[in-house]
Amino acid sequence: MLELSLAEIAAAIRARQVSSLEVTLAAIEQAEAAQPLTNAFVEIFADRALDQARALDAELRAGHIRGPLHGVPLAHKDCFERAGAVMGVGSRLLAESAPGTRDATALAKLEAAGAVDLGRLNMNEFVAGPTGQNPHLGDCRNAWDADRVSGGSSSGSGSAVASGAVYGALGSDTGGSIRLPAAMQGLFGLKPTYGRVSRAGCFPRAHSLDCVGPMTRTAEDAALMLGALAGADPRDPTSLDAPVPDYAARIATAAAGSRIVTLADPGAMEPDIAARIEDLLRVATELHGPIARRAFQEFGACDALGDVLSKVEASTLHGHWMATRGGDYSTAVHSRTEPGLHIPAQRYLEALALRGRMLDQFLATVMADADALVCPAIPIAVPTRAEADMEAAGRVFPVVAALTSWTRPFSYLGLPVLTVPIGLDRNGMPVAAQLVGRPFGEARLLALGAGLSAALGWSFTPGLPARIHGDAA
């Protein structure tokens, strides 16, 4: 039953074909079996999850369904506050911190929709890093090939979902931290529009960029989770008050009439990645008509503008700890954060002040008369852990640049982005594209992603290792 999608297992639980307790027991068993290979979990809440599952089964027997996630086990990146549990944020600094006193809004909303919380997931230290490397907790490894990086910083979220331990997971994304592990492990990863999902109780990297979103094996599953998560929150003043549609109900229809564009100069990509992107563009043309190729001249500028916001805000957050407990940081995170201490305040404020204008310009040019932009998620094949070792001297800046060059510009623009699995690279590892939408265009992106991946024959079996099947194999 762990091979079923979130939508399928939720329907089976509602129909009482299987109990939440049975599903949760199987999930715990899989999580424990996968742990030596993936190191995806920091803590498995076995007793607590089983108690939750029993209570949800009792509610169901009494005729009460909490919501679309009733009885489904999920687990989440360890950067969300939980009442009664430690939030370690992948760090040595917070590993022994006091248990939380309240739940992050995102977790509270998932619980209200009926989800079971299976545990805290591994991640890059302090939500910073594209690889899943963590010298404090041990590296999180890719469920498809443990010698390759999982992607980060929501690394455990990717590996737990791809290995079949849970049906979905929350990640957080500042410059690609949902999209990269989703892309590297064959998942749908949704970085929502900035302000679409509350960040209250989520440990930040950069307040101006951070987004919370789902990572799942199907687009429909991401739609179900987003439906539970989206909406304004009084606890997060940056959350925005925009309508929340029924994303799952619209997945069959919201792509109709969509106009797609791609970039005229997509930059350097490895040949097998470029071939998969061309496959996608061919299928997209068949489904949605001709695809215009547009120039995005400010691509590099948006990358730098976002990087300045990220580095300055992170250095502000970490400055005190870096001064008093600098040795407790990994080399990679300490090194990446240092430049933010020295960037002039004027550059930071320019990046903030220009953001609305840059968004206007992007939508009026690159996205003129278009609803979605297709581009790569990562321009290179999933690297081995040795190739992407960020703790080695002088490696952190080039590794980060190589993996995040396609993700960070869209974080600066605050736009919704869905990673869609589209095939395999030369090593048999997943390749993904990004679908970039207009603000609050998540319903359309999820519908487009579902249709495009299906047309490419994408389908995979979670497990150890995860394996593709179907037409794309």
Add this chain to the structure above:
Amino acid sequence: MSEEITRLVEISIRDLHGIASRAGAPAVAREVLRLNTAVRDIARPALHFSDQPADFPAALLRHADPANA
């Protein structure tokens, strides 16, 4: 130029922030210089006196995809 920036970063690390660098001042200086130049060059000709950070969330709402309604 880069040596002067490196020296500036060394002083800033020590005297303004009280932090022991792990990346080393030359690497940090290169990154600071790269980002400073990129943002300065895009911002100076583009920034209008009326541009402000609050424009951004307003623009997100103004440009919302009608599929979201």
